[in-house]
Amino acid sequence: MARPKSEEKRDAILAAAVQIIADQGLGAPTARIAGLAGVAEGTLFTYFATKDLLLNQLYLGLKAELRQAMMATYPADAPLRDRLRHIWDRYVDWGVHNPAKRRTLAQLIVSDRLATETRALGSEGFARIEDMVREGVAQDLMREHPPDFAAAILASLAETTIDFILRRPDSAENYRAAGFDALWHAIGR
Amino acid sequence: MARPKSEEKRDAILAAAVQIIADQGLGAPTARIAGLAGVAEGTLFTYFATKDLLLNQLYLGLKAELRQAMMATYPADAPLRDRLRHIWDRYVDWGVHNPAKRRTLAQLIVSDRLATETRALGSEGFARIEDMVREGVAQDLMREHPPDFAAAILASLAETTIDFILRRPDSAENYRAAGFDALWHAIGR
Amino acid sequence: MARPKSEEKRDAILAAAVQIIADQGLGAPTARIAGLAGVAEGTLFTYFATKDLLLNQLYLGLKAELRQAMMATYPADAPLRDRLRHIWDRYVDWGVHNPAKRRTLAQLIVSDRLATETRALGSEGFARIEDMVREGVAQDLMREHPPDFAAAILASLAETTIDFILRRPDSAENYRAAGFDALWHAIGR
Amino acid sequence: MARPKSEEKRDAILAAAVQIIADQGLGAPTARIAGLAGVAEGTLFTYFATKDLLLNQLYLGLKAELRQAMMATYPADAPLRDRLRHIWDRYVDWGVHNPAKRRTLAQLIVSDRLATETRALGSEGFARIEDMVREGVAQDLMREHPPDFAAAILASLAETTIDFILRRPDSAENYRAAGFDALWHAIGR
DNA sequence: TATGAATGAGGATTCATTCAT
DNA sequence: TATGAATGAATCCTCATTCAT
Numbered sequence: 001m002a003r004p005k006s007e008e009k010r011d012a013i014l015a016a017a018v019q020i021i022a023d024q025g026l027g028a029p030t031a032r033i034a035g036l037a038g039v040a041e042g043t044l045f046t047y048f049a050t051k052d053l054l055l056n057q058l059y060l061g062l063k064a065e066l067r068q069a070m071m072a073t074y075p076a077d078a079p080l081r082d083r084l085r086h087i088w089d090r091y092v093d094w095g096v097h098n099p100a101k102r103r104t105l106a107q108l109i110v111s112d113r114l115a116t117e118t119r120a121l122g123s124e125g126f127a128r129i130e131d132m133v134r135e136g137v138a139q140d141l142m143r144e145h146p147p148d149f150a151a152a153i154l155a156s157l158a159e160t161t162i163d164f165i166l167r168r169p170d171s172a173e174n175y176r177a178a179g180f181d182a183l184w185h186a187i188g189r
Numbered sequence: 190m191a192r193p194k195s196e197e198k199r200d201a202i203l204a205a206a207v208q209i210i211a212d213q214g215l216g217a218p219t220a221r222i223a224g225l226a227g228v229a230e231g232t233l234f235t236y237f238a239t240k241d242l243l244l245n246q247l248y249l250g251l252k253a254e255l256r257q258a259m260m261a262t263y264p265a266d267a268p269l270r271d272r273l274r275h276i277w278d279r280y281v282d283w284g285v286h287n288p289a290k291r292r293t294l295a296q297l298i299v300s301d302r303l304a305t306e307t308r309a310l311g312s313e314g315f316a317r318i319e320d321m322v323r324e325g326v327a328q329d330l331m332r333e334h335p336p337d338f339a340a341a342i343l344a345s346l347a348e349t350t351i352d353f354i355l356r357r358p359d360s361a362e363n364y365r366a367a368g369f370d371a372l373w374h375a376i377g378r
Numbered sequence: 379m380a381r382p383k384s385e386e387k388r389d390a391i392l393a394a395a396v397q398i399i400a401d402q403g404l405g406a407p408t409a410r411i412a413g414l415a416g417v418a419e420g421t422l423f424t425y426f427a428t429k430d431l432l433l434n435q436l437y438l439g440l441k442a443e444l445r446q447a448m449m450a451t452y453p454a455d456a457p458l459r460d461r462l463r464h465i466w467d468r469y470v471d472w473g474v475h476n477p478a479k480r481r482t483l484a485q486l487i488v489s490d491r492l493a494t495e496t497r498a499l500g501s502e503g504f505a506r507i508e509d510m511v512r513e514g515v516a517q518d519l520m521r522e523h524p525p526d527f528a529a530a531i532l533a534s535l536a537e538t539t540i541d542f543i544l545r546r547p548d549s550a551e552n553y554r555a556a557g558f559d560a561l562w563h564a565i566g567r
Numbered sequence: 568m569a570r571p572k573s574e575e576k577r578d579a580i581l582a583a584a585v586q587i588i589a590d591q592g593l594g595a596p597t598a599r600i601a602g603l604a605g606v607a608e609g610t611l612f613t614y615f616a617t618k619d620l621l622l623n624q625l626y627l628g629l630k631a632e633l634r635q636a637m638m639a640t641y642p643a644d645a646p647l648r649d650r651l652r653h654i655w656d657r658y659v660d661w662g663v664h665n666p667a668k669r670r671t672l673a674q675l676i677v678s679d680r681l682a683t684e685t686r687a688l689g690s691e692g693f694a695r696i697e698d699m700v701r702e703g704v705a706q707d708l709m710r711e712h713p714p715d716f717a718a719a720i721l722a723s724l725a726e727t728t729i730d731f732i733l734r735r736p737d738s739a740e741n742y743r744a745a746g747f748d749a750l751w752h753a754i755g756r
Numbered sequence: 757t758a759t760g761a762a763t764g765a766g767g768a769t770t771c772a773t774t775c776a777t
Numbered sequence: 778t779a780t781g782a783a784t785g786a787a788t789c790c791t792c793a794t795t796c797a798t
Contacts, residue, residue: 005757025301027216029792040569040759042795051793106299110292112214143374145367149353153371156345164338178334182342185332186375191418191781192776198782218767229784231770240768383778403679405594407771418780420774429772481677488673490592521752523745527731531749534723542716556712560720563710564753569760570797576761596788607763612790 010047012037017058022100026055026107056118059108062101063122069094071128080136081184087129088158088180095162096172102162126151133187142188150187157183199236201226206247211289215244215296245307248297251290252311258283260317269325270373276318277347277369284351285361291351315340322376331377339376346372388425390415395436400478404433404485434496437486440479441500447472449506458514459562465507466536466558473540474550480540504529511565520566528565535561577614579604584625589667593622593674623685626675629668630689636661638695647703648751654696655725655747662729663739669729693718700754709755717754724750 016037020028030051034044048054070090075083095102108114114122129151136142142150161179165172205226209217219240223233237243259279264272284291297303303311318340325331331339350368354361394415398406408429412422426432448468453461473480486492492500507529514520520528539557543550583604587595597618601611615621637657642650662669675681681689696718703709709717728746732739 023301026214030794031792041793042569042760043758045794046757049794103299110295110299112212143370145371146353149349149364149367152349152353153346156349157342157375160338160341160345164335164341175338178338181332182334182375185377186346186371188374191420191779192783194782216767219769220767230768231785232783234769235782238769401679404592408773409771419772420781421779423773424778427773484677488670488677490590521748523749524731527727527742527745530727530731531724534727535720535753538716538719538723542713542719553716556716559710560712560753563755564724564749566752569758570762572761594788597790598788608789609764609791610762613761616790618789 005047009037009039009043013039013044013047013054014058014061017054018062018100018104021058021107022103026111026113030054052113052115055108055111055113056115059105059114059118059122062105062108063125065101066091066094066105067125074128080132080139080141081188084132084154084184085180087132088154088183089176091155091158092161092165092176092179095158096165099166126155129154136188140189145187153186154183157186194236198226198228198232202228202233202236202243203247203250206243207251207289207293210247210296211292215300215302219243241302244297244300244302245304248294248303248307248311251294251297252314254290255280255283255294256314263317269321269328269330270377273321273373274369276321277343277372278365280344280347281350281354281365281368284347285354288355315344318343325377329378334376342375343372346375383425387415387417387421391417391422391425391432392436392439395432396440396478396482399436399485400481404489404491408432430491430493433486433489433491434493437483437492437496437500440483440486441503443479444469444472444483445503452506458510458517458519459566462510462532462562463558465510466532466561467554469533469536470539470543470554470557473536474543477544504533507532514566518567523565531564532561535564572614576604576606576610580606580611580614580621581625581628584621585629585667585671588625588674589670593678593680597621619680622675622678622680623682626672626681626685626689629672629675630692632668633658633661633672634692641695647699647706647708648755651699651721651751652747654699655721655750656743658722658725659728659732659743659746662725663732666733693722696721703755707756712754720753721750724753 013033016033016035020033020036024032030044031041033054034041037044044054048057070087072090073086075086078086130147133142133145133147133150137144145153157179161175164175168175202222205222205224209222209225213221219233220230222243223230226233233243237246259276261279262275264275267275319336322331322334322336322339326333334342346368350364353364353368357364391411394411394413398411398414402410408422409419411432412419415422422432426435448465450468451464453464456464508525511520511523511525511528515522523531535557539553542553542557546553580600583600583602587600587603591599597611598608600621601608604611611621615624637654639657640653642653645653697714700709700712700714700717704711712720724746728742731742731746735742
């Protein structure tokens with residue numbers, strides 16, 4: 001007895017949700033999401049009992065995806081600055097190449113529909129960055145910031161950088177480098 | 190000329206909207222806003238023909254308020270770093286002391302309910318910061334970033350800082366200083 | 379102490395009502411009527427305590443106007459057929475030249491907003507036609523129809539004639555003549 | 568395929584609309600219509616996306632019904648006068664026996680809620696009458712009227728006749744005969 | 757499990773009427 | 778009397794969710 005609820009359909013719903021929410025906001029009807037996903041209105045609810053549940057799963061999924069993108073081909077043995085740059089580039093690139101996902105994520109984050117627990121789960125896994133900060137501080141490469149604060153700075157500078165790249169794609173490389181430069185000075189020594 | 194439209198009522202509606210939206214999101218019923226404002230459901234619509242119009246006005250109002258807060262008692266003759274610090278402190282303080290307004294602003298910004306024109310109007314007036322950046326670059330105090338990029342970095346670091354202060358109010362002073370430190374290094378030389 | 383409520387304003391409101399109702403139906407807002415009449419929303423209600431009252435007055439006014447139009451320069455001494463033709467022509471012409479009034483009247487007649495009494499008042503004054511029918515029967519010029527039935531036939535054929543003239547104004551004269559011909563045969567001998 | 572949309576429910580809604588509109592006008596709430604039809608408020612909108620759509624369908628349905636009534640048991644081989652009389656009687660009877668439908672139809676016709684296309688569709692199918700007129704003219708039985716004008720005369724005289732019968736049901740037979748007599752002379756020779 | 761019709765609470769907006777000015 | 782802001786009931790329609798098929 002294989003899994004009866006097809007993984008495929010679940011994914012289709014999630015993917016549809018990203019598109020729809022990106023351009024109609026969280027108020028978008030579940031019916032529209034189902035439609036784009038190619039399933040019936042009611043079917044959506046066999047995969048996600050509730051719209052809120054769908055939204056929470058969506059958030060978690062997107063966060064996980066971003067995390068994976070950041071960590072893919074992570075050069076564990078490279079020098080600190082290179083590893084940081086690796087993460088930075090991955091973050092920025094993911095954002096630049098997935099504007100709908102990013103927009104949806106933004107809506108979810110400021111919304112009141114994420115359970116506290118969900119939010120907590122989503123924030124995990126940036127531990128690697130925090131480790132790097134601790135390492136940097138120990139090696140005297142970085143100024144002494146609380147590690148989570150430094151990680152948050154990385155994220156916020158990356159977001160700003162992505163915004164500018166999306167607005168002026170021609171200067172993408174400039175902004176990506178300038179952003180990293182700002183980051184390195186902001187938290188480095 | 191009958192009863193003139195009262196500035197007071199308009200403000201009450203806007204103030205109510207801030208509270209309600211901060212904790213129920215943009216989907217909050219206009220009826221609830223009117224209720225909190227102490228006016229009839231219909232009255233809201235004599236002041237704002239449409240919920241979207243209300244939202245756009247609200248955005249503009251909050252942006253203006255933040256701008257004023259930042260520029261109040263601006264020490265025009267102080268050294269660059271002090272002027273930047275002044276703006277930084279005002280920004281952070283405003284955010285810390287007006288969490289509902291800030292939350293509402295955040296919702297509005299990621300929403301799809303702001304007219305393009307509104308968004309443009311709202312972004313104006315951060316020119317002062319950009320001027321400072323130009324000045325800093327000229328004086329060789331700052332690294333050469335596009336001025337609007339530097340201004341955006343200020344805003345994003347301030348937001349991050351506010352987040353941390355709200356989460357750990359006891360360390361407010363530390364975060365405010367650390368945040369500025371990060372900013373100064375990020376864009377300074 | 380002359381009359382304080384200006385007759386002029388009253389008429390302006392009634393005239394505005396005709397236009398507005400003709401193209402937006404009876405559901406048109408009183409505010410819009412007031413606007414077109416050039417008076418304030420509230421002023422309308424000092425002239426007509428209620429929208430229903432306004433509608434009833436409007437009906438009565440239009441009916442009276444049509445009646446007067448029909449009877450103007452009535453050739454009391456002409457032969458029966460000529461007198462009937464006179465009324466016919468006046469009726470048709472009034473309808474053709476006052477399409478908005480006619481449309482409004484039509485809406486009022488089928489609506490449920492006319493008081494029974496109003497409707498009764500409106501129907502009066504077609505007595506002249508009924509007299510003509512009696513006279514015609516007596517003179518053996520007309521077939522024996524109930525006089526009010528004959529009058530109603532006149533009205534309904536006139537309405538139909540007006541409809542066709544409005545749709546094909548080039549053939550106005552043809553239709554007016556053909557319509558009268560039909561009427562004369564319908565009720566005449 | 569889940570529950571299919573039931574023809575029954577659709578008809579119930581249409582039937583309810585007739586009753587409600589007949590006595591409360593086109594302004595009658597959809598909720599009341601749904602209520603009388605025995606379905607939920609929302610259900611009405613799965614059958615008719617819009618109140619205007621419902622109204623247009625209603626008009627078309629009633630027109631079709633009237634047309635069918637007129638043509639049922641049409642004696643295609645009878646003499647012209649008998650065929651005309653057949654249509655006349657059917658028309659009048661339908662009106663007399665379906666006062667609510669007739670009242671609703673009247674409201675719809677003068678309203679501004681029928682699409683131009685709807686109105687066009689509704690007028691089709693009175694072609695049979697026009698054919699009869701052509702035939703009558705050819706046989707020298709009728710005076711030369713434009714066929715559509717003659718058809719309109721039939722309708723308007725029938726309506727007038729129905730009005731009188733409804734007001735004085737005791738004389739139904741007289742009016743029906745007198746009305747046809749008027750019609751026959753109006754358009755016949 | 758998949759479907760989509762059925763449900764009815766809820767929401768933005770309208771509008772006749774009232775009332776402070 | 779004239780004005781137009783204030784009122785809140787009423788209206789059309791939406792939408793998450795349920796349920797018969």
